Each structure stands twice: as C-alpha cells, then as structure tokens.
Amino acid sequence: xxxxxxxxxxxxxxxxxxxxxxxxxxxxxxxxxxxxxxxxxxxxxxxxxxxxxxxxxxxxxxxxxxxxxxxxxxxxxxxxxxxxxxxxxxxxxxxxxxxxxxxxxxxxxxxxxxxxxxxxxxxxxxxxxxxxxxxxxxxxxxxxxxxxxxxxxxxxxxxxxxxxxxxxxxxxxxxxxxxxxxxxxxxxxxxxxxxxxxxxxxxxxxxxxxxxxxxxxxxxxxxxxxxxxxxxxxxxxxxxxxxxxxxxxxxxxxxxxxxxxxxxxxxxxxxxxxxxxxxxxxxxxxxxxxxxxxxxxxxxxxxxxxxxxxxxxxxxxxxxxxxxxxxxxxxxxxxxxxxxxxxxxxxxxxxxxxxxxxxxxxxxxxxxxxxxxxxxxxxxxxxxxxxxxxxxxxxxxxxxxxxxxxxxxxxxxxxxxxxxxxxxxxxxxxxxxxxxxxxxxxxxxxxxx
Ligand SMILES: *Cc1c(COP(=O)(O)O)cnc(C)c1O
Numbered sequence: 228x229x230x231x232x233x234x235x236x237x238x239x240x241x242x243x244x245x246x247x248x249x250x251x252x253x254x255x256x257x258x259x260x261x262x263x264x265x266x267x268x269x270x271x272x273x274x275x276x277x278x279x280x281x282x283x284x285x286x287x288x289x290x291x292x293x294x295x296x297x298x299x300x301x302x303x304x305x306x307x308x309x310x311x312x313x314x315x316x317x318x319x320x321x322x323x324x325x326x327x328x329x330x331x332x333x334x335x336x337x338x339x340x341x342x343x344x345x346x347x348x349x350x351x352x353x354x355x356x357x358x359x360x361x362x363x364x365x366x367x368x369x370x371x372x373x374x375x376x377x378x379x380x381x382x383x384x385x386x387x388x389x390x391x392x393x394x395x396x397x398x399x400x401x402x403x404x405x406x407x408x409x410x411x412x413x414x415x416x417x418x419x420x421x422x423x424x425x426x427x428x429x430x431x432x433x434x435x436x437x438x439x440x441x442x443x444x445x446x447x448x449x450x451x452x453x454x455x456x457x458x459x460x461x462x463x464x465x466x467x468x469x470x471x472x473x474x475x476x477x478x479x480x481x482x483x484x485x486x487x488x489x490x491x492x493x494x495x496x497x498x499x500x501x502x503x504x505x506x507x508x509x510x511x512x513x514x515x516x517x518x519x520x521x522x523x524x525x526x527x528x529x530x531x532x533x534x535x536x537x538x539x540x541x542x543x544x545x546x547x548x549x550x551x552x553x554x555x556x557x558x559x560x561x562x563x564x565x566x567x568x569x570x571x572x573x574x575x576x577x578x579x580x581x582x583x584x585x586x587x588x589x590x591x592x593x594x595x596x597x598x599x600x601x602x603x604x605x606x607x608x609x610x611x612x613x614x615x616x617x618x619x620x621x622x623x624x625x626x627x628x629x630x631x632x633x634x635x636x637x638x639x640x641x642x643x644x645x646x647x648x649x650x651x652x653x654x655x656x657x658x659x660x661x662x663x664x665x666x667x668x669x670x671x672x673x674x675x676x
Contacts, residue, residue: 234278234285235307240657241283242664243291244635249274250288269403271296271639272632279306282656282664284637292635293664297651299639300462300494300606303521303563303572305655310562310569311524318558325554327356328547334557341564342532345503348512351535356528356552360493360519361389363529364456366546367515368393370531371454371487374540379447381455381486383420383439385464385643388456388491397456399464400643418442420461421469424599424610425617432472440480449480454487454515459505462494465642466608466649468601474511481514487537489515493529494606497521498567498654501577501604508603524566526559528552572654576604579652579661583607586665594672596623608649610642619644623675630671636664 249257249272256275274286279302284292297303304311318334327335339354346352355370357363368380380397382388388397390404396411398404405411419442421435428438443452459474461467481488490513495505499521506513515533522528527550531538566572584600587609591597598612611620611627624646631638641649648668652661 232278235280235309235312236305236655238278238280238283238285239291240281240660241291242293242635242660243289245290246288248272248290248292248633248635250286250290252287256287272637280308281305282653282660290635292637293660293667294637294656295650295652295661295664296637296639297653298525299520300499300651301520302525303498303576303605303654304524304566305653306525308524308563308566308655310566311526311559312562314558314562315526315555318555321554323553323555324550326549327552332554334554334561335552338528338530338552338557338560339532341561342518342530345564346516346518346532347504347506347510350512352532353535353538354530354532355538355546356530356557357548358527358529358550358553358556359389360517360529361391361394362548362551363493363517363519363531364388364394364397364491365391367456367489367491367517367531367533368454369546370515370533370538370541371489373542373545374487374537375453375485377451377453378414379451379453380415381418381443381447381452382415383418383457385420385422385461385467386417386456386458387461387463416443416447418455420464420467421473422467423470424467424601426470430470432470432474433476435470436473436476436480439477449484449486452484452486454489455481456489456491458491458493458495459508459511460495460500460603460606463641465610465644465647466602466606468603471509474506474509478511478513487514489513489517491517493517493519497563498572498576499604499606499651501573501580503573505603522563523556523560524563526553526556528556528560570655573604575654578658579605579654579656580607582658582661583650583665586662586669590669590672594676596620596672596676602649605652605654606649608641608647611646611648619646621645624648626675627668627671630674631667634667634670636667638668
C-alpha cells in the first residue's frame with residue numbers, strides 16, 4: 228500500500244524543529260547515501276526531504292525548514308505548485324515520451340511560443356528545447372558558431388556555465404568544478420567582468436565594458452569571435468550585478484562586430500529578478516538567451532531562444548537530443564508560466580527584494596563583516612569580508628550558514644571565494660516566513676561575531 232504525502236501550498240507554512248538538524252532518520256538515510264551515491268556529488272544540508280511547498284521543506288524527521296534556496300533558483304513558483312502538478316499528472320497519463328525529433332507534440336511548440344513572447348525583443352524568435360542548463364549553453368555556442376563561421380567564445384571572470392566539457396572551460400572557478408577534469412575545450416577566452424564592490428579602475432559600467440572589449444580586441448580579435456556569453460547577474464560567481472551601462476555597451480559592441488550576444492539567464496530568468504529576464508532591467512536585447520532552472524517548477528527543461536535567422540543557421544538534424552523538450556517537462560513549464568502570470572510573480576519578486584534589501588542593509592550597519600548587499604528582486608546576496616573591509620571571509624560565510632541550517636533555515640553560499648551568502652526564496656514564500664528566516668540570519672550574525 229502506498230501512502231501519499233501532500234506537499235505544495237497545502238503544507239503548513241511555519242518553521243518547526245522537532246529534532247536536531249539533521250535528525251536521526253536523516254542521519255540513517257545519509258549513511259545509506261554514502262554507501263551507494265558517488266562521493267563526487269556534494270550535499271549542502273544532509274536532511275532528507277519528504278514534502279515541500281510554499282516556503283517550506285519538510286524532512287523525514289518531521290522538521291519543517293524555511294526554504295531560502297528554491298533548489299538553486301528552480302522552484303520559484305513553489306514546490307509541487309498546483310498548476311504544475313495538475314498538468315504533469317495529465318501529461319503522464321496521456322503519454323510520457325515520443326522524442327520530439329521522431330514524432331512531434333504540441334507541448335514543445337507551446338513552450339517555444341511562450342519563450343518567443345516572454346524573452347526580450349519583439350523580433351522573430353525560435354527555440355530549441357534541451358534537458359539541462361549546460362546543454363543549453365553548449366547549444367548556444369554551436370548555433371553561434373554555425374551562424375558566424377567563427378570559433379572563439381568569450382566568457383567572463385567569475386562565470387558559471389555548467390559542468391560538461393565545453394561549459395567547464397567556460398566556467399571560471401577551478402575548485403570544485405574543474406579540478407582534475409581537463410583537458411578542456413579550446414577557443415574559450417576570458418574577459419574582465421564589472422564587479423562594482425571590488426572595482427579599482429573601471430568603476431563606471433561603460434568603462435568596465437571598454438576594458439573587457441580591449442582585452443577581446445587585443446587577445447582574441449573581434450573578427451574571430453563567434454559569441455560572447457554572459458550572465459547578466461552572476462549566479463554561482465557571487466550574485467554580482469554589473470555596473471549600469473556594462474551590458475548595453477557590450478551588446479552594442481557585439482552587434483557592430485557581427486558577434487552573437489548570448490545572455491545566460493539560466494539562474495536569473497523567469498521572474499527571479501522582478502522581471503521576466505534580468506536583461507529587461509537595462510533594455511538589453513540578446514541575440515540568443517539560455518534558460519533552464521526557473522522555467523518548469525522543478526522538472527528538467529532548458530532552452531536556447533533567439534533571432535530566427537541565427538537559430539536557423541544550423542542544418543536540419545544539427546540540434547536536438549533524445550529527451551530535449553520532454554512532454555512532461557513541457558507540461559510543467561506551461562503550468563509554471565501560467566502561475567507566474569496569474570500570481571504576478573514579477574511583482575512578488577520585487578516585494579521580496581524590498582523586504583530582503585531593507586533587512587540586510589540594516590544588518591550590514593550592525594555587522595561590518597557584511598561588505599556588500601547586492602542583487603535584484605528575489606536574487607539577493609551579502610558578501611562577507613574581514614575587518615579590513617575587503618579580504619574575503621569564507622569562514623564567516625560557512626559559520627553563518629551552519630547556524631542557519633541548525634536553526635532550520637536553508638541558505639546557500641556562492642562566489643569565487645566562497646564568501647557570499649545568497650538568498651533565492653521561492654517567489655510564493657509567505658512574507659512572515661521570509662521575515663522569520665531573516666530573523667534567524669540576524670541571530671546567526673550575532674552568534675558568530
Ligand atoms: C545552473 C547554471 C547553469 C548550468 O545549468 P545545469 O542545469 O546545472 O546544467 C548554467 N548557467 C548558469 C548561469 C547557471 O546558474
């Protein structure tokens with residue numbers, strides 16, 4: 228007999244600890260995990276989850292934790308969100324797979340039509356659907372190379388684009404993503420990013436862009452560049468928001484040099500920053516945009532969307548994959564997008580951002596360890612530094628995180644130096660729960676001072 232455990236928004240929206248974290252049942256399950264799961268797969272917090280929804284994760288010991296992670300910016304619409312769950316259930320009963328390249332179905336085309344409508348710019352757009360973010364980035368590079376007949380790919384300091392061979396080359400940070408996994412794909416070149424908190428010379432956004440363009444011109448040559456690939460707000464690299472003017476100047480340079488401008492919005496997309504896409508904030512219109520994470524409420528789906536003439540540069544059969552645009556994942560995406568519209572999750576993200584920014588700025592006044600508060604909408608981070616106000620302090624970030632975890636608040640860290648605490652609450656989190664999570668964070672700073 229199977230028992231059904233209800234998640235979704237029905238799950239009581241409160242923090243409740245009935246054991247230490249992790250509890251005895253989670254510890255036992257974790258020992259089994261250690262026996263059968265590859266050691267290379269990491270764990271942020273070793274509690275096993277049995278239900279989730281709204282802003283809560285409930286574990287197998289009966290603890291309810293506040294979710295400030297959304298499974299890394301994935302469940303913006305909430306876990307087991309009703310329109311997602313309903314459409315997935317219907318689709319699973321109808322059919323689970325045909326392979327879109329063998330025999331097509333409407334869900335795939337519906338998602339591509341939504342992407343054409345929602346992504347920046349009102350030009351003719353087409354999409355290819357894939358199963359992971361890294362796969363989307365790989366395909367964006369393939370498309371840009373086919374379109375331009377050029378090979379070079381330009382990426383930026385602190386970038387994160389995935390864990391496949393090409394995307395490891397594009398990712399900046401060695402440990403843990405690249406160590407021991409080379410040799411890496413060639414023709415990937417790195418340019419300096421705009422990083423306002425750590426700027427020494429190029430404080431202005433357009434100056435920072437010119438600095439990057441100079442590196443590209445001198446070290447690669449504009450005529451060799453197929454594409455620049457950039458996260459409009461860095462994700463794993465530390466939630467760095469480039470200075471105003473950086474992205475528009477870079478996009479303008481790409482356009483005038485026949486370089487495909489690719490925005491990697493895998494972490495920033497789908498309402499996370501208070502707009503459909505982070506590029507929207509400065510009116511930047513990328514040639515290609517990669518999406519994944521927030522698109523389908525937790526089911527694996529990713530896409531490359533872009534100018535029809537660039538997308539169509541690839542010969543028939545040149546793009547695809549067995550599972551890309553799986554019908555169940557497409558049904559989930561359509562349910563998720565429906566919810567983003569009906570609940571106005573862009574407005575929800577902006578409200579979350581206002582609350583987090585005001586609380587975190589107050590905290591920064593009391594704790595000089597917080598060197599910078601940054602982000603946009605419901606994608607917010609604090610960068611921690613030592614007493615000199617500059618030196619990265621990853622130890623403090625780990626200590627604050629550990630305190631939050633022990634108190635039932637799931638937080639994540641990021642940044643090239645591991646000294647950034649990032650907050651990615653579900654966009655449907657009740658305000659009182661978010662506020663309680665931030666209370667615990669304040670306690671964590673006091674307790675680790
Ligand atoms: C997570 C992420 C990726 C990789 O996505 P996967 O689905 O993990 O392959 C690529 N780019 C950015 C900006 C990301 O945040």
